[in-house]
Amino acid sequence: MKISLNWLKDYIALEASTEEISRAITFLGFEVEAVLQTGLPPLENVVVGHILTREKHPNADKLSVCTVDVGPEHGGVRTIVCGAPNCNAGSRVVAALPGAVLPGDFKIKSSKIRGQVSDGMLCSSAELGLGEDHDGILILSGEPAPPAPGAPANAVLPAGDTVFDVEITPNRPDCQSHLGLARELAAWFKLPLNYPQVTFRGPAEGAPERRDLLASVQVDTPVECPLYSAHVISGVKVGPSPDWLQARLSAVGLRPINNIVDVTNYVLLEYGQPLHAFDAARIAGQQLRIRHAHAGELLTTLDGKARELEPPTLVIADAEKPLAVAGIMGGETSGVSAETTDIVLECAVFKRQSIRRTSRRLGLSSDSSYRYERGVDPHTSIEAAQRAVDLILATAGGAGQEGQGGGAVVGPVYQIGGEAPWQREVVVTHDYICEKLGFDIPSADMRAAFESLELRITREEPTESRGPAWTLAIPSWRQDLDRPIDLVEEVLRVYGTEKIPAGRVVSPGLLAEDAPAVVFNRRATEFLVGHDFQECANYTLRSGKELSTWVSQTAAAELALANPFVADQSHLRPTLILGLLDTLHLNQSRGTAVQRLCEVGRVFVESNGQNYECASAAFIIAEDGARRWLKREPADFYTTKSLVAALAEMAGIDFARQPLQLAAGGELGWQEGHAATAGDLGKQGWAAQLGLLDLALVKSLGIEGQVYGGSFSIVPEKLAAAAQARRRFAPFSLYPTTQRDLALVVPAELPAETVRKQLQKAARAAAGTRFAVEAVSLFDVYRGPGLGEAEKSLAFSLVFRAEDRTLTDEEVNAAFQRLQDELLQGSGYRLRS
Known part of the structure; x- marks a missing residue:
């Protein structure tokens, strides 16, 4: 501001x-x-000039030759060539003489212009740094008396x-x-504050009622508009504002428009209370109604744009149409114009959430909405309106002069609603403030700080410690003060933060465990980075068009933001793969040899009509297009499966026991028949996708080659159980292992992992508590002569070890025999001879 x-x-x-x-x-x-x-900055050799004569330049159609009196101390009468159309004889102007340096380091010197000597320059407002007007030179006012030729321009023009x-x-x-x-x-x-003097407190006694100008005011939404007031002012004369008012607005970057609009802007910047003036003649039916917009209603706002409105946009309407978007901007057809003679001055309080929602929906912001969104003081709103009435009567009187004319407030004055009487008190003690600050401040200084901020002390009581306890009445404009700790900051601000004594910084450690989602993200990142992946960080928001390639239209609608800031970030991301593909395309387009990318973060997944916010980890592996003498073995479906299984294990999910479902034609983003899914967010709390990404999708993004990927997502509640099941260190045995091999003939369609787990379970049962089965691993698969067409041979290695002794062959062989007897009984397997 x-x-x-x-x-x-x-x-x-x-x-x-x-x-x-x-x-x-x-x-x-x-x-x-x-x-x-x-x-005007301080300028030397820039003085008042009096144009004595003006003649046409003999060698140029658009130039004039002027004789200008610049005073005897500056050489008397000088000849100056000027191209402005308003350099008329008799005018008082600003003349820059040789040796002057104007803003922008523009140096003035004597010169010849088209063969005519010019001994200086007549200046425009823009050349003096006073405005943007380049069309003509600055003509000085002759009131109350014309400035004397030769007077310094800084002494004549208004101070900056x-x-x-x-x-x-x-x-x-x-x-x-x-x-x-x-x-x-x-x-x-520590200076006294002088509030503006408000003299208007209501229409003068005996003032006529002009219901022909405004017959009624109705508020349909008192929750969103708890206070609305309207003053009717008749007989105003719209015209330019006084110089002082224009100067105030121009200084802070506002363009003066007319005396009515300028007053509303002035009070906005003075009190922080937005106001709006309607032309009473343009209010259909002489009634104002604060209501929600009807679907499809149109309003052309003051910025000249036609806007289509919809509920629950709050509008100020008359009997036929909307006149303004409440709290944001007025309509083009109801504003004050040069023909206006009667106005309705609106002052209102709107619910900040309503204004913020409407501003975002319409993409429309203004000085008014900026303040309403942050909150205005409802207890000074009427005073601000009365201040505006004073200024309108002073600047827009019927005779056109300040303080004169026929402008008058007529009845009735409408006020709908209001705020409950403000009363908030906070009790704080001297010792509490000192304790929180960490150093002592005298009680007298604290009391002075409260009083200077208009925090009125209603009660002061002694305490058992050094200082008193104060009960402070909080003014209505300080709604941010509602706790004792808030008052500590107020004291320190006024007392001076530079007075805080030097001391040792004490930073106590916080003993707390990380959230399960944080632990999962960290473990997943460490694992993937350890497997040669480059970590990425992408935006959580994606475009709607992009989501259509990955989720259904129903899911995309569920993930759409109500009020997106930009069009390409309008939806929550359902997967991390989208961002990784963007990163891959960017690196490929720049010739960067990046093959393996990963990311962890939040995703938002729609499942069975419900949305879930999940912790997720994802990766992609691009085809290695680099020229090298020895290439890494290319990735395939099983590469992604092993990586996703590892990510699932970090979340406490035994992925190997989960059934995989091959991606069908309806699985967006994945190549049919070359990718798979697992899990169900709604039922199991987790979901995974892995395999080859859709070839057409990858090609449409401009990515070269095939891309494999995987994604694992889990709801945070499921991670809590995994976090509790933390692995703990167990001491290892110092005794040697004993190994046995076993080859089993099993059905060809049976997964080897299923057999391995059955074998491991049987081995542990056979060993009992006497020793441990450390590992059961597959080392050979055979199909061919000696086996049936529907059979295969799986060879496993079993490792046994005891913690307290070296195992003997007798006890291992006995356990190994029990293992075979139990496993072969009823399983349909047989030993391969």
């Missing part, structure tokens, strides 16, 4: 330098992003202003105004 120093001085007698004020704002908790200077560009934190909406920041600076510099 831009803050004018001249404006601040209306409320506090600031004598501090610009540097001191900027430092004060910073120490009060706000950031000064820039300090700007407006007005210092403008602070301040970043206001969202929790301090009270400082989105000059009055609010003046209140803070008054506390810092």
